[in-house]
Amino acid sequence: MGGLGDRGEGSPAVIPFSDGCGVVAAIGAGVSNVAVGDRVSTVHSPDWVSGPPTPEKGAVELGGPEAPGAGRELALLPEGAVIRAPEYLSDDEVATLACASLTAWRALFYDAHLRPGDTVVLQGTGGVSIFGLQFAVAAGLRTIVTSSSDDKLERARALGADVLINYVQTPKWGRAVREATGGRGADFILEVGGAGTLDQSFKAIRMGGHIAIVGAVATLAEPAQIAPHTFLRTAARVQGLVVGSREMFEQQLRAMTQSQIHPVVDRVFSWHDLRGALDFFDSGSHFGKVVIRFD
Amino acid sequence: MGGLGDRGEGSPAVIPFSDGCGVVAAIGAGVSNVAVGDRVSTVHSPDWVSGPPTPEKGAVELGGPEAPGAGRELALLPEGAVIRAPEYLSDDEVATLACASLTAWRALFYDAHLRPGDTVVLQGTGGVSIFGLQFAVAAGLRTIVTSSSDDKLERARALGADVLINYVQTPKWGRAVREATGGRGADFILEVGGAGTLDQSFKAIRMGGHIAIVGAVATLAEPAQIAPHTFLRTAARVQGLVVGSREMFEQQLRAMTQSQIHPVVDRVFSWHDLRGALDFFDSGSHFGKVVIRFD
Amino acid sequence: MGGLGDRGEGSPAVIPFSDGCGVVAAIGAGVSNVAVGDRVSTVHSPDWVSGPPTPEKGAVELGGPEAPGAGRELALLPEGAVIRAPEYLSDDEVATLACASLTAWRALFYDAHLRPGDTVVLQGTGGVSIFGLQFAVAAGLRTIVTSSSDDKLERARALGADVLINYVQTPKWGRAVREATGGRGADFILEVGGAGTLDQSFKAIRMGGHIAIVGAVATLAEPAQIAPHTFLRTAARVQGLVVGSREMFEQQLRAMTQSQIHPVVDRVFSWHDLRGALDFFDSGSHFGKVVIRFD
């Protein structure tokens, strides 16, 4: 079973997907993290156990050219590539965790330094943003969600979003964020839109706030026009990131368990309808995560 | 109106209480933080606006020998000694904020570096601990409360406490904390008991965890027996604190508003029964805060 | 006496310069920081005493439209606008401190989190960069300096620079930095060049490193082409800044005194030759700071 999210660019020979849920069928000598019969999630970067990122720690990514991913019924994985899954989650939910949720988690609670009562902006309603919304709500943060769809905004409200902004109706949403924060600006912005939205993020962020640039979507390759002057005026920190370490993931699972956070699974596809799953994902009409089942 | 909590030791001429709620009757030239008619809370340390503590910033404390406190119907205060109170709180609730709540807030979110899913221990059910419990619950932290009273533990549970320990029945509660955390230990302990409990706190804390020593109760003057070796084994940080800055307080009020946290007011006394209020407070039978009303 | 550095854009009525050295001729009631006869430096942002920046703290800048600057023989200043100067410095040296040195200091030791042995890149040999070089050398950091002039590079070497790069001869200096760090990249870059250099900075920075964008030079207003993808790959933090707080300044003066750092004064002009001073500064041929004397 594999969760859609990070498909690993490159040659067709790659076994895709960093996210997956499975049951341990057998273990090698010396394995101590998991036992036969344990239900596990995959781990996006098996070599990144702890501490800050380095090129070496991030070199191997599940579903990339270096390591076959979760898109298969049976997998031989190093011990570091799996982690015991919390019991309160369904298999479908576990299959969404490895990449998007850890990305949101690290951005919010490792790279940024937030405190309860801070205001965070989640752009859109894709996997990373919806996890970010759920984590933020559980941590006592005030949340602002942007979307082009009022329907999706309502679904975000049901998850606890405090302020909703339809960026089609309000293209200058940076100003709307500023108004919603009494002129102060947001403390944190999860930037997923790239060139088209960074400009507004700079208008929305408070002095000294944090803009986390996440995701690997195509638009991110287009250059954004940023005047260095902009950085001076806001004193904001801008920092990109790619997923996180095993220790961050363990902490995330403790937090999810504590707050009983259930990943938002939009649709579940059969492996036999992989094409349909990918098309649905690419359409951008999903809210949260898309899952594929082997059965 | 004044909240009981920090009575200012010293000469009988002191006007007591750092905590209070009132309405601004008049302002001097140049005052911009508040306007006539604003309902305000007092501020414990009017000279500590921002940044880390220094002896100079903490020299003046409301209700201490340097600055008459909130125990009076009409007060002339410097601008820094008041802050606009959140509207959703009652007058009684505002009157509990200045000292105990900010102490718990700073310990949790400034001195320590906690993340959602971390486990915190709150000792007892006095003002600081109950604020700490409420803040921790709202921040997605797992909470363990100790008390000598099962009744009080049940009230803590109603506020969201996850694990309850009666330390009369379980004097070695350090071990109980360790068991409740899968052997790992607590990430944070709000230490209010002093010499009698620090030993158990060292047994309860995880490697690298944080023990915050708060309060000004008499038992803290008694020396505790601490073998320096204990510090080595746990690598825990132990840090005392006395309240916090205005910027910390502003952030706390944002967080309280976001999570709609209501201070727990145990009993309200009339000013005419001040003796009764003090006796009740000294009895230690309160849960949360005790308030005095001028009316 | 006033140091050139931040001239305050705007109307001709502004009294320029945030930097200055003078002697206290008289003090008002309640002033405790300085006494008559003290030699003082000006303070760039008199309202920013402590803690993180806010728009309110940074609103008033000496030499800007809100507060007449140091370019005058006699000045009436609020207490917060002056600070006692270290005795080991000459008057000319004190007159260089308020803006450029504090900018470099904050970037290195407050916004970034460096440790001895880390490698920092200083772009060019203007006031901020040369202060940055001196502070970095004194802190046990490895230093790389870029310049278009071999002469200036040699002067930087005399101040302790470890690696010298002539960016005219080596326009792709990002690669040179990477080679000089064993492929790892620099831990910190003081980015002063704006649009023309940010691209190379991204090539030079290590994963998770810090790029501080400083200065107010004209080129910063030109938009740089930054693909958000760039942020992802490096996980670097990019953060702009404008000077710092009084507490940061006090710490800087302690550090300068400890390491007996003398500001590099390139040329001293008489006030009667102000035009010559400004022309020299605008020519960009200076190394370190330019000073104007009233005498």
Add this chain to the structure above:
Amino acid sequence: MGGLGDRGEGSPAVIPFSDGCGVVAAIGAGVSNVAVGDRVSTVHSPDWVSGPPTPEKGAVELGGPEAPGAGRELALLPEGAVIRAPEYLSDDEVATLACASLTAWRALFYDAHLRPGDTVVLQGTGGVSIFGLQFAVAAGLRTIVTSSSDDKLERARALGADVLINYVQTPKWGRAVREATGGRGADFILEVGGAGTLDQSFKAIRMGGHIAIVGAVATLAEPAQIAPHTFLRTAARVQGLVVGSREMFEQQLRAMTQSQIHPVVDRVFSWHDLRGALDFFDSGSHFGKVVIRFD
């Protein structure tokens, strides 16, 4: 070759010493950190690669019951137990690094948050303290050294110590530290003396400063009398520690290389005079480190 420092308590079957210098004679399949012929230092905690300490990471210590130490001519070690040594150091110097130097390094630059110009106190002139002194001097910190011997204090001065205190002549050295810092107190204290000195450390530390408790000397097992009230008044952080991670060690070696710091080797003994070496170490008359040679 093995450096004296941490002898591993316990059964006589233990091969002692965590510190050592050697040359790689052969490597197993998959080893990439070192090559045959490399000169290496041992690593105190081979399983602690990165991130904060945990019981698991610290379980195995070279020279302890879990892992035979460096006190032997030929050793079979896991890859994580060795690290390439900087070329500018002699063999004797490399043999001093694994335990004491990393302890001082971590305390100063990981647990504490120091900035150039801060004042640090080093207690005594043993291995950890002398490394701490050298690291502090190279980082632009102001240094205060205590000792019972004026001779040793003079040797400390030659290494860059700024203030010298003979604690026999000045038993209340906490007051002397406070005077030497203009009443402010030290920002950091490396506490190695245990019960006998912690009381003075509390008097010497500034509000909000950091006291690092290091070492494994016998006196640390004796309980100190600490009134919890003491913590409140100072708001100091007290934190014990046991050595550090491989990433911390790598950073330390970069810093040592940058500042060309040479460990202070007091005396070198032949392996045939091991008893003499141990006696000399136990006498406490050493200044810095004691080394044993196999030859």
